[in-house]
Amino acid sequence: MSLILSWACRAGLAVTLGSLAACSSLQSTEDNFLGVITPYRVEVVQGNVVTREMAAAIRPGMSRTQVRDILGSPLLTDIFHADRWDYLFTIRRQGAQPQRRRVTAWFDGEQxxxxxxxxxPSEKEFVDSIDTFKRSRKVPQLALTEEQLKALPAPAPRPAEETPPPAPLRSYPPLEPSGG
Structure with a gap:
């Protein structure tokens, strides 16, 4: 009897291990289950995005308030290094490469x-780097060509504006009694 149980336990263990091995071989290297289901991963964004255009707007001699208005509040300020603001930015987004950038502003007093x-990156480069849909986007045309302007109908003439009748004259009592 114990020999049969021992053999059944070994067979059950072999089937379980074989099943686990088969499941692991069905998963692809992209963490898809059976190539169809992709687990959700939380998008983690920390810090301020600082683009090339924002950094170009910063000039030596600006006040701390002006720098904060352009770049936002720094991620790190240190009481031991009061003359330094650190702007760190990290993003991990599913389907896009992780990014990490550092910008340091140095001050002398308030300047x-x-x-x-x-x-x-420029603003466009940054947006392109986090765009996970990668589909072609048709950019709308914002201005008319000369031919399109000529094809437009002429504007209708405006009717002559009538002058409104004058407001009736009203007599109101004085706000304060007249002293006499």
Missing amino acids: LTRLEADDL
Whole structure:
């Protein structure tokens, strides 16, 4: 009897291990289950996005308030390094490469002395780098060509504006009694 149970336990263990091995081989390297189901991953964004255009607007001699207005509040300020603001930015988005950038603003009192930054992308480059849909987008045309302007119908003439009748004259009692 114990020999049969021992053999059944071994067979059950072999089937279980074989099933687990088969399941792991069905998963692809992209963390898809059976190539169809992709688990949700939380998008993690930390810090301020600082683009090339924003950094170009910063000039030495600006006040801390002016720098904050353009770049936003710094992610790191340190009481031991009061002359330094650190802007760190990280993003992990499913389907896009993780990104990390650092911008450091150096101050002398209330005035900016210099701005040190990693290679910053333009706004368009940043948006393209996090766009996970990668479909072609048709950009709408915002201005008419000369031919399209000529094809437009002429505007209808405006009717002559009538002058409104004058407001009736009203007599109101004085706000304060007249002293006499």
